[in-house]
Each structure stands twice: as structure tokens, then as C-alpha cells.
Amino acid sequence: MATPLLGQRVKRKEDPRLIQGRGHYVDDIQLPGMLHMAFTRSLHAHARIGSIRVAAAKAAPGVVAVYTGQDIQGQLGWVPCAAGIEGLKVPRHSCLAIDKVCYVGEPVAAVVAASGYAARDAADLIEVDYEPLPAVVNPEKALAKESPVIHEELGDNVAFVAKLAGGDCASLEADKTLKVIKARFINQRLAPVSMETRGVVANYSPGEDLLTVWSSTQVPHILKTQLAIMNSLDEARCRVIAPEVGGGFGSKLNVYGEEGMACLASRRLGRPVKWIEGRRENLQATIHGRDQINELEVYVRPDGKVVGLKCSIIADLGAYHQLLTPAIPTLTALMILGCYNIPNVFVQTTGVFTNKMATDAYRGAGRPEATYIIERVMDLVAHELNMDPVDVRMKNFPSPDDFPLALPTGVTYDTANYQRSLKKVLKAAGYSRLRKEQERLRKKGKYLGIGLSTYVEICAMGPSSRMPAGGWEFGEVRIDPTGKVTVLSGTSPHGQGEETSFAQIVADGLGIPYDDVTVYHGDTFQVPMGIGTFGSRTTAVGGTAIYQAMGRLKKKMARIAAHQLGVKPGELVFRDRRIETEDGQKSIGFAEVVAEAIFAKQLPPGIDPGLHEHSVFEPSNYTFPFGAHVAVVEVDGETGEIRLRNYYAVDDCGRVLNPMLVDGQIHGGVAQAVGQALWEELVYDENGQLITGSLMDYAVPKAHQFCWFETQNTETRTPVNPLGVKGVGEAGTIGATPAVVNAVVDALKPFGVRHIDMPLKPEKIWRILKQGVRN
Amino acid sequence: MIPQSFEYHAPRTVAEASSLLARLGSDGKILAGGHSLVPMMKLRLAAPKHIVDIGRIAELAHIREEDGTIQIGALATHFNIESSPLLKDRCPLLVETAREIGDVQVRNRGTIGGSLAHADPAADWPAAILALGGEILAVSARGERRIPARDFFLDVMTSALEFDEILTAIRVPALPARGGDAYLKLHHPASGFAVVGVAARVLLNAQGAVQEAAVGITGVAPKAYRATGVEAALRGKSPSARHIEAAASHAADGIEVNSDLYASADYRRHLAAIYTRRALERAAERAAAS
Structure with a gap:
């Protein structure tokens, strides 16, 4: 295998066992x-x-x-x-x-x-x-005085009210030059x-x-x-x-x-x-996801510049708190400004108890809601001002030179170039050609829709000061007497493929074959400490801990090698199973240094025997991956059925360690996001009975429902970790939902449609078409 | 997702199975491909005391033609039908219907006999078998009878089969000259069942007018039905877009239309007309081209 491995489509270490049905799951334990x-x-x-x-x-x-x-x-x-x-x-x-x-x-x-x-x-x-x-299943009804109280000892059904303010929204109300756009969005309840x-x-x-x-x-x-x-x-x-x-x-x-x-x-x-x-x-x-009602007021200058955003979030928490239940909607507030430096913001989040299963983290966890809000808002601004949605976004993007960018929400975005990813996806999609096609088809009574989403998310969670149980991660690298390498991680990947990317990091760094590296995780007796896998943190935080532990190990090995070779440790490089000077004149085998380190015959003074080092990486900030997506849909004018015709995604997750893993995360993430836009919805009746209680009723996305996704990347590295990686586990799910909804609303523009709540079931569309025809 | 306990029987012949069923009475339940019954058992919506697995009865897995009539054994899987060269040539409606069922795994295991016997009001086969005017062979210890498709579906999950009867085969006429057919379906995004499914067969006379049109509709009502209003409206007419559209508007005449979370009765009624029109258009085009 060619080196360096980082940046290559290295095949997954996980797959031989998984695709042969040899995975050892809990139910396999006897x-x-x-x-x-x-x-x-x-x-x-x-x-x-x-x-x-x-x-x-x-x-x-x-x-x-x-x-x-x-x-x-x-x-x-x-x-x-x-x-x-x-x-x-x-x-x-x-x-x-x-x-x-x-x-x-x-x-x-x-x-x-x-x-x-x-x-x-x-x-x-x-x-x-x-x-x-009496049961209460609607969170707005649960807030009413006459509502049954689910936990009598707590007084009412309000679990918390959190306010987030930046700038001065109140001052905008008096400014009569601003256009005020109001909207109400429902982000439906989903099952993971x-x-x-x-x-x-x-x-x-x-x-x-x-x-x-x-x-x-x-x-x-x-x-x-x-x-x-x-x-x-x-x-x-x-x-x-x-x-x-x-x-x-x-x-x-x-x-x-x-x-x-x-x-x-x-x-x-x-x-x-x-x-x-x-x-x-x-x-x-099992916990549910999403379930928010968002009421918005957006203040816009006549030229399309958004200067203020007010949002009320009513978050349906269900009956009890699970581990992070109330924290999820607060992430929505934190990321509500998306890619736009809107100077004035006010968000009030009300967490409400209802007689339903708890909501909690579901892929994206609060950020898909934020992205949906702000990306629908940008399309509403375009609609109200009769502007192209591309122009509205370009108008409101910060310049790439503005980063690091402190937002009035209190977060500081690390690095980005939103203009570049948007331009790239428009080119991939053939945006202006699509607009012409749309025009042509409309004259024939056919409805093509083009939807944009330019998203930013918050991940690589995160600084310990912002995380309930710490946000660091543990990594250890040890070398056995045979020269084979064992990597331990405190993260717990479950399908993402970090056994592969971690091995790529270590094999490259030590100059040894990929197959010589084994990655262990998920056992608290093997791995002394750890936080886990969530919030797109595993590579950015966990990978960095491994990278740092490896760095310590290399220092030690370099000292031993230098002692043998009679050079300075700083002159040595690790490559092709050797530790040698740049010119290759002085060289010693990797295995020889390992043997020396472990058998300890001629160690330089002050060096302990053994080769195992660990590191705990504490990130100084979150990272903020971003991207731009375009969805193209066809709406059947007679039945309201929606077909996703094309999907284009340009994602920037910082440095890409393995493009195949990144593609996999984007593909799966986009599929789940489209699932929310078009099909998925957990429905409780008014008595609190779950009426979508089986997969015969709850519509998870299936492969045959999709077109091919055209994915590309841009690479804007983050300074938050030495690998420059940002994270990609949730990006697709965060970015894609509004692209699809924007596309369908765009298709129905001739009918005066402003907004449709998800999922976009064909009957909803048919009713709109029917009314339009009557008008 | 754990079924209740049951006794399992695996007869090797139809005669052996019939005598078992006669003995077990209403406690016995036939298992074929297991793609309708087993999910219900796992949800504990069905809890038969005895399972009679007919899956090993080799004589039930045939597909053949005899004198212009196609006979399909109950154990033919959806995939067997989808991939049958004989059916592709002689009864393409069945191939087109099979393709629309479930997913690859379901088509690989599920059987036509099992699906028909289950009489799910949103299953695909009932529409096709009704449109083709097929008949269903049922065998019990008391003998064999042939049930016309139009008398077979009685209500939601209820067919004309008695407890002790085994659905052994389906017989349908092959596609005649100047005939064309089509099956079109709106899939439920979760179950894959038909929100509406329309099977149409159109026969043209020598002048190119409709000699006979047959339309079977599933997913719309508590049981699949023949849209006789549509058929009557089109008989003798030229298969023009206007005539087909006018005829298709009768797709749900006099029908008690289902309403559920995914599609209200109004919407289904509308879909029935649209899908009937589209299926008839396609069938008529094929008939004209044949």
C-alpha cells in the first residue's frame, strides 16, 4: 500500500468481519x-x-x-x-x-x-x-394552565426556559426600513x-x-x-x-x-x-429525536441582508429526561445563525414535558433543527424579496478573512469559506442550466424544484468546560515485542470506521504497514478512560489523542535509535519500517529499536524500558464543518408524489483522512436527512398511543428511493487540533433536510407556496396543487 | 418480536397436508414463504397453535401453460414469477406485478399463494388476479374446488378459503392477441404495500376499439375489487386519452374507500382514478403495439 496512507481510500479494517456476518454483537454473547x-x-x-x-x-x-x-x-x-x-x-x-x-x-x-x-x-x-x-401529547397544550401536569411534584410541565441573546433585537422593532418576516416551522419527531x-x-x-x-x-x-x-x-x-x-x-x-x-x-x-x-x-x-416547534421573526434590509433573528423554540422533551434530553434543543439555539453573521439574535427555548418517550440526541442533535430553521429562513427571505436564494446567501456570508469569527450566540467559528463551497456545488449541479430547465418545464405544467442548503455545524465535542462529563479523549499506542502496534481509544466507534482511520494515522506516523496496527476500543478494562463516540468527535478528538500518544512514543524511539546510530534524535525520520536520517546514511530497523526498547540491553540513560504512551487530548474549541448542498426534485402535478432526481453535496470537514469513510458518512447522513424531509414521522394520537409503532408504518429510508449522490469536498483545515480534521459523522444529516424541503417549496412556487411542514407526504402536496388549480 | 410457541408440521404431499388440516381445524395455519404470517406472529397479532409448513411440497412450485391457461403453483415465489421467461412472454402482467412487491428479500421468499391466501387489502397480487379473471384452486380432504378470483376476496384479511383448505394453484388466461396489460402502484414508503395499485388488461378488436377492459384495484378498499364502472365505460370505445380518462374517473364508484395516516379517503379516491387512467393508457398502448 502506497504511503502516506492519510488521504487515501484505504479499505476498512472492519469490513471483512462485518460483510461476512462475523460481527460479534451483544446477542451473539452466550x-x-x-x-x-x-x-x-x-x-x-x-x-x-x-x-x-x-x-x-x-x-x-x-x-x-x-x-x-x-x-x-x-x-x-x-x-x-x-x-x-x-x-x-x-x-x-x-x-x-x-x-x-x-x-x-x-x-x-x-x-x-x-x-x-x-x-x-x-x-x-x-x-x-x-x-x-388525561394525557397530554401536544407540547403547546402541555404549556396551557388547564393541562394535566405530568409530574405533579414539579408544579407544571415546563422543564426549563433558556434564553440566548446577542446584539439588540429590541432596537430593530422600531426600524421601519426593515422587512419583518414571520414563520412557524414544525420539526417532527423521529426514531433513530x-x-x-x-x-x-x-x-x-x-x-x-x-x-x-x-x-x-x-x-x-x-x-x-x-x-x-x-x-x-x-x-x-x-x-x-x-x-x-x-x-x-x-x-x-x-x-x-x-x-x-x-x-x-x-x-x-x-x-x-x-x-x-x-x-x-x-x-x-428507545429515545426519539427532534420534535420542536419554532416561531420566528426575521428582520431584513431591503437588499437582503438579515440583521436580526428572534426565535421561540418549544422543545417536546417527552415524559422523562434521558442522559442529555434537555441539552439537545439548546444546541439549536447555539447554532441558529448558521453560516450568517447576523448581528442581533434572541432565542427562547422552552423544554416541555409530554406523555411521550423522551427525546434526546439523534444524529445531528439540535443542529439539524438549527440548520432547517436558518436555511428555510434564507429561502423565505429570497421569496419575500424576489431574490435568487443564492444571492441571499452570498449577501449574508461572512468573508473567509473574518475567521475565527465570534458570533453573537457566543460561539466562535474556527475556519470557513462558505462562498467557495457554494460556488463549487452550483457548478457541480449546473445551477443556471437547472433554472432554465425549470422555467421550460413550468410552461408545460411540470414542476421541477431546486433547493439549496448552506450549512455549518458544531462538532468535535468539545472543550470540557462546555461538556457535562468532560470533552477530552484518551488515546494510547503501544508496541509489542514483535513490533506490532496496538492502539487504544476511549472513543467507541460503531460503524463509522475509525479502526481504519486510526490505523492510518499510526501506520503513517511510525512508518510501518497498516496491517501491523490493531485498534481496540469499547472495553473499560482495556482502555482506562474515555468519553465515547458522538458529536462527530471521534477522529478530531480521539484521533488527536492517539496522534499525540504516538508522538511521545516516536520521541522515545528516536532517542533510542539516535543512541545506537550516534546522531541527534531530531535528525531521524520514521519510514519503511526503519528509523533513519533524512539522507538514509544512518539507519536502523524499526523492529530493532522495538527490541532494544523492550529487552533493554543498551538503553540510553534516563529511558525506561517499554513502548507504551498515552495522551489525553483536551480541545480548545469545537470545530465547525460546513458545506453546500443542492437537491433537485420533480413533483408529480397530478398526485403530489416527489422524486429526488439529483443530489449534489460539497462538504468541508477539514482535512480528509480517508475519502471513502467521508463519502460513507455523507451518503448515510444525506439519506437520513431526506428521510426526515420526505417520509419519517413518529405519530402519537391524542391519547398518547404511538400509531407508527412498527416499520410497516414508520418509513425509514431505503436505498431504492434514492438517486446517486454527487459528493465532493473542499478542505479547510482547523487549527483546533494538529490533524486539522473537523468531523463528518453528522454533516449529511444536518445539511440535507432543508435542501430537499427548499427544493419542493421551490417547485411549487407557481402556486404561491411559502412553506410546507415535514414530512412532505404526497397528499399534502396534492392538496396544495388542487387549491392552486382552483385559484 | 418473539412469537408465541406453536407445534410445527412439515408434510411432504398435498394429501398429507390436507389430512393434517382436517384434523387440526381452526388451530392449524398454513405457512408457505412466511412473509405475511411470520411478521404477524412476531408481533403476536397471530398466534396459531399449529403451523403446517407446506414449503416442502414440491408439486406446488410449478409455473406452466396448458391450452392458453397459465397455472402457477402456490409456492412459486414472487421472484420465480418475476424471472419466468414463460410469463414474460405469455402473461407479462404477472411479471410486472411481481416486480412491484416488497424488496429483493421479500420477493425471494414470499409466495403468490401465501400472499393471496393472506388477503391483505393492500397486497399486489389480488389486483392482478382480479384483472386477469383468474381462478384459485383449493384442495382439502373433502376434494378440490375452483374459486373465481371475484369470489375469493371477502374482506380485510379474509378470503373464501376454509380452515382446512390449501390454496394449491392459480389459473389465469394467457395474454391474447391484441391484448395489453399493466400494473402501476404507489408504494407506501414504510411497508412497500400499495397505497393504490391498479392492474389493467385491455383487449382491442380488429377495428382498434376496446373489446374488453378489466381493471383490478388494490390498496383502496377493505378488499381488492374489479372496477366494473370503468370497464363498462370503456367497452366499445376507442382507447383515446379522453375516453380512458372519463372511464377511469369511475375507479372508486360505489366503493368504501380506506383512510389512514398516509392517505385520506379523498386522496385515495383521486389516486385510484389517476392510477387507473395511467394503467389503462399503458395497457392500451401495449395492446395496440402487440
Whole structure:
């Protein structure tokens, strides 16, 4: 393989096992004496629990134990919330409901049995007496005085109100030269739907006094700390392993009651306990995403320059807080200005309890909402001022020389060139040609739509001062006596491909073959500390920690080599399995230096034996990837059906370590974003019943629904980390949704359409077309 | 996603299966490709005590033509039909319908017999079999009977089959001279089932006028149906755009139209007319070109 590896389409280390079906997931774990757990879940959105009759379940074949909320009270800690928001109300959140249930799917009882079948059958035998209470599922209704209160002890359904202000919006109201544009957008509730559902195996070994937990998680170290607290164990007595994890999209950046219950059951029974989530449970009781109502006032100069933005965010948090529930909408406020330096901003975010499953981080986590708001706003400005959406954006972009750019929202963007990515995507799409085609087709009664999105996101999370549990990351590089290299990371990739990119970093840096590098992550006994994989941080923060640890190791190896070669360490380079002077005159094999370092026969004074170094990287700022997307859609004028005809994306995630991994992230991200724009929607009825509770009703995107995506990159490196990488895990999901909606609204411009709420189902479009024809 | 427990039987012949079903009565349930029944069992919406797996009965997997009639064994998978050279030539409507079903995995395992017996009101086959005026062969310990397609679909998930009957084959007429057909469908984005699916067959007479039009519609009503109003309106007329459009406007006449989260009754009624028009146009074009 040619060097350097960085920047090349190096094939993924993960793929041979994954595409051959050899991935080892939680459900593949079989332990002697293992028991299986199933849950009885609430059928009501809001009800008091009367008696729970468990005798039949306990007597059922194979059943070992049955637990209710009463049985675990005081024995197992609350489900944790780590979000730090001033004045936040945090309801007590038991792993099993105690007095009352607050959403459909809330766990009420757990059955542990000899097989998954026996556990499921017995869980269905449990009878719960419910006294139904009025449910509230609409967050605006939940704010009304007459609304039922979900947590009586908290007074009302308002979990928090947060305000973010910069500049002076009030002064704009008096300025009569400004145009005021008002809008209301609904960002619907979504399900993350990872391919692998949640799953956990807890194994408490009384002899070792050790609780080992395998969980399908993105954050094994955070989970270890939290499970230790919930189970009143010292952290040294708790080991968490994330085996192969089949996707998470943020839904496994969490600590769930079911994980707590598996631990409690294993501790009580002294046997391993497995729980594997079903798909129906996954849709009902794994965190949901988005669910905001946005009311906007935008102040615009006649030339298209936006000078002020006011936004009210009503965030539907669901019934309880999961790990980061209330923090998600605050990211929307933080990123609401997008790529535009709008000097005056005011955002009020109201987090509201409703009788639904908790919302939390879903790919993009607050930033897709922000991008949707500001990118729809830019198109509304274009619409109102009869300008081209390209011109409005160009008018409002900061200059590339303005960076680092401090915004009135309090964030400082690192580096960007928004003009360049927009121009590049317009060229790729043939924008002016498309506009002419659109004109031609309109005359024939055909509706082509062209939609833009120029986005910026906040990722590589992040500085510890801004993160609830620290934002650093741990990396370790060690070299074994055979000269093979082991890399440990505190991150926990679950499909993104960092086993590959981390190995590229290390193989290049040490001048050794890619195949000589093995990357480990996800086991708290292997990796002493870590934060995890989320917020597009794994390469930018975790990769940098590895890069720095490798740097320390190289220093040490260079000193040993220099001692042998009689040169200065600074004169040496690492290449082709050798450590040598630039001119190659003085040279020693990599393996020889490794042997010397470990067998320690002639080490220079002051050098300890061994080759292992670690580093904890603390980023000084977030990074701010950006990009420009163009969606082209055709709308069927008779039926309202939408076909995505072309998709063009130019993304800038800083330095690209492996273009194939970047493409993969963009493709998947765009598909999920299009899913939100066109198909996906979790719907609860007014009684709080989830009516899109299976994949027969909840429309995840499928490959055959897509055209090919034309993707390109620009590279604007960040100074925030030495690799210059920004992060790409969420960019597609953040950037693409408004491009598609803008395209459909653009297609329907002849009908006077200003906005349509997602998902853009054909019937909605048909109704608009029908009205237009009548007009 | 764990089904309730059941007894499993795997008979090797139709006779063996029939006697099993006779014995089991309403406790028995036939399993073919497992792509309708198994999902319902996993959701515990169906909990049969006995599963009679007919998947090993080799005689049920044929596709053949006898005297202008196509006979398809119940175990023919959607993929078998989609990829059959005989059907591509002699009954292309079936090939076109098969292509629109589910995804590759579903088509590879799911069977035509299983789908018809399940009588899902949004399944694709009922529209095609109705439009073709097919008949369904049902065998039980009591003997064999032939059920015309128009009498087969009774209501949501309810067919004319008795508990002890096995759907063994489907018989449809091959495409005659001056005939053309088409199947068009709006897919539900989650399930892939038909929000509306229209199968049309048009026969032209020597003068190029419509001798016979047949339209089967699925997804619109509690059961798939023949749009007789459309057929009557087009009979004897030239297949002009105007005539087809006028005829297609009767697509949901007198029909109790479904309404759900994805498509209201109004919208479905509209879609039925549009898709009927488009399917008839295509079928008529093909008939004219044949």
C-alpha cells in the first residue's frame, strides 16, 4: 500500500468481519447459565398504577424472577440525566415505573426466565390495574394552565426556559426600513432506528465481586460510571464492554433503565442476564429525536441582508429526561445563525414535558433543527424579496478573512469559506442550466424544484468546560515485542470506521504497514478512560489523542535509535519500517529499536524500558464543518408524489483522512436527512398511543428511493487540533433536510407556496396543487 | 418480536397436508414463504397453535401453460414469477406485478399463494388476479374446488378459503392477441404495500376499439375489487386519452374507500382514478403495439 496512507481510500479494517456476518454483537454473547429478561410495558400514556398481579408470571414455565417498581425501589438508582441547564427540573426516573406511568412503553415489570421465549410469554401474563389519567401529547397544550401536569411534584410541565441573546433585537422593532418576516416551522419527531436494536448482558460474578456488562452503547466509560452509581458499586468492580455495535445515531449515547435492570437482576440472581430489545420496543422506548416547534421573526434590509433573528423554540422533551434530553434543543439555539453573521439574535427555548418517550440526541442533535430553521429562513427571505436564494446567501456570508469569527450566540467559528463551497456545488449541479430547465418545464405544467442548503455545524465535542462529563479523549499506542502496534481509544466507534482511520494515522506516523496496527476500543478494562463516540468527535478528538500518544512514543524511539546510530534524535525520520536520517546514511530497523526498547540491553540513560504512551487530548474549541448542498426534485402535478432526481453535496470537514469513510458518512447522513424531509414521522394520537409503532408504518429510508449522490469536498483545515480534521459523522444529516424541503417549496412556487411542514407526504402536496388549480 | 410457541408440521404431499388440516381445524395455519404470517406472529397479532409448513411440497412450485391457461403453483415465489421467461412472454402482467412487491428479500421468499391466501387489502397480487379473471384452486380432504378470483376476496384479511383448505394453484388466461396489460402502484414508503395499485388488461378488436377492459384495484378498499364502472365505460370505445380518462374517473364508484395516516379517503379516491387512467393508457398502448 502506497504511503502516506492519510488521504487515501484505504479499505476498512472492519469490513471483512462485518460483510461476512462475523460481527460479534451483544446477542451473539452466550454465557453458561445465562438468563433472559423481558419487560411488561405500559399500555397507557398516563395512568396511576394500582395493583400489579405477577403470580401467573412467576408460576410460568422457566421463570426465575419477576420485578416491579416496588421491588427495586431504593435498590437501584434513578435513570441519570447529565444535562446542566440553570433551573432545570429533573423528575425522578425509575428503571421500572413505581406509582404511575407517563408514556406508552414505559417499563412496568421485568421477567427473568430461562429463555427469551419464556420471559416474553410470562411478561404477557402480568396484569396491571391502571387508573387512566388525561394525557397530554401536544407540547403547546402541555404549556396551557388547564393541562394535566405530568409530574405533579414539579408544579407544571415546563422543564426549563433558556434564553440566548446577542446584539439588540429590541432596537430593530422600531426600524421601519426593515422587512419583518414571520414563520412557524414544525420539526417532527423521529426514531433513530439503528439496525441493531439495544441489547445488554449483565454478569455479576459473586466470587470476583465483579459486574461485567456488555451493552450496545456508544459510551462504555460513561455507562460504567453510571451503572456503578446506580448499583452502588465501586467503579473498579464494574466493567463495561461495547462489543460490535450495529449503529446508534445518538440513541446509544445514553443510560437506560433496561441496562440498570439487567445489572440488578444479575446481582440478585448471581447469573448472567441478557436483554435484547425488539423492534417495536425500539420504536416505543428507545429515545426519539427532534420534535420542536419554532416561531420566528426575521428582520431584513431591503437588499437582503438579515440583521436580526428572534426565535421561540418549544422543545417536546417527552415524559422523562434521558442522559442529555434537555441539552439537545439548546444546541439549536447555539447554532441558529448558521453560516450568517447576523448581528442581533434572541432565542427562547422552552423544554416541555409530554406523555411521550423522551427525546434526546439523534444524529445531528439540535443542529439539524438549527440548520432547517436558518436555511428555510434564507429561502423565505429570497421569496419575500424576489431574490435568487443564492444571492441571499452570498449577501449574508461572512468573508473567509473574518475567521475565527465570534458570533453573537457566543460561539466562535474556527475556519470557513462558505462562498467557495457554494460556488463549487452550483457548478457541480449546473445551477443556471437547472433554472432554465425549470422555467421550460413550468410552461408545460411540470414542476421541477431546486433547493439549496448552506450549512455549518458544531462538532468535535468539545472543550470540557462546555461538556457535562468532560470533552477530552484518551488515546494510547503501544508496541509489542514483535513490533506490532496496538492502539487504544476511549472513543467507541460503531460503524463509522475509525479502526481504519486510526490505523492510518499510526501506520503513517511510525512508518510501518497498516496491517501491523490493531485498534481496540469499547472495553473499560482495556482502555482506562474515555468519553465515547458522538458529536462527530471521534477522529478530531480521539484521533488527536492517539496522534499525540504516538508522538511521545516516536520521541522515545528516536532517542533510542539516535543512541545506537550516534546522531541527534531530531535528525531521524520514521519510514519503511526503519528509523533513519533524512539522507538514509544512518539507519536502523524499526523492529530493532522495538527490541532494544523492550529487552533493554543498551538503553540510553534516563529511558525506561517499554513502548507504551498515552495522551489525553483536551480541545480548545469545537470545530465547525460546513458545506453546500443542492437537491433537485420533480413533483408529480397530478398526485403530489416527489422524486429526488439529483443530489449534489460539497462538504468541508477539514482535512480528509480517508475519502471513502467521508463519502460513507455523507451518503448515510444525506439519506437520513431526506428521510426526515420526505417520509419519517413518529405519530402519537391524542391519547398518547404511538400509531407508527412498527416499520410497516414508520418509513425509514431505503436505498431504492434514492438517486446517486454527487459528493465532493473542499478542505479547510482547523487549527483546533494538529490533524486539522473537523468531523463528518453528522454533516449529511444536518445539511440535507432543508435542501430537499427548499427544493419542493421551490417547485411549487407557481402556486404561491411559502412553506410546507415535514414530512412532505404526497397528499399534502396534492392538496396544495388542487387549491392552486382552483385559484 | 418473539412469537408465541406453536407445534410445527412439515408434510411432504398435498394429501398429507390436507389430512393434517382436517384434523387440526381452526388451530392449524398454513405457512408457505412466511412473509405475511411470520411478521404477524412476531408481533403476536397471530398466534396459531399449529403451523403446517407446506414449503416442502414440491408439486406446488410449478409455473406452466396448458391450452392458453397459465397455472402457477402456490409456492412459486414472487421472484420465480418475476424471472419466468414463460410469463414474460405469455402473461407479462404477472411479471410486472411481481416486480412491484416488497424488496429483493421479500420477493425471494414470499409466495403468490401465501400472499393471496393472506388477503391483505393492500397486497399486489389480488389486483392482478382480479384483472386477469383468474381462478384459485383449493384442495382439502373433502376434494378440490375452483374459486373465481371475484369470489375469493371477502374482506380485510379474509378470503373464501376454509380452515382446512390449501390454496394449491392459480389459473389465469394467457395474454391474447391484441391484448395489453399493466400494473402501476404507489408504494407506501414504510411497508412497500400499495397505497393504490391498479392492474389493467385491455383487449382491442380488429377495428382498434376496446373489446374488453378489466381493471383490478388494490390498496383502496377493505378488499381488492374489479372496477366494473370503468370497464363498462370503456367497452366499445376507442382507447383515446379522453375516453380512458372519463372511464377511469369511475375507479372508486360505489366503493368504501380506506383512510389512514398516509392517505385520506379523498386522496385515495383521486389516486385510484389517476392510477387507473395511467394503467389503462399503458395497457392500451401495449395492446395496440402487440
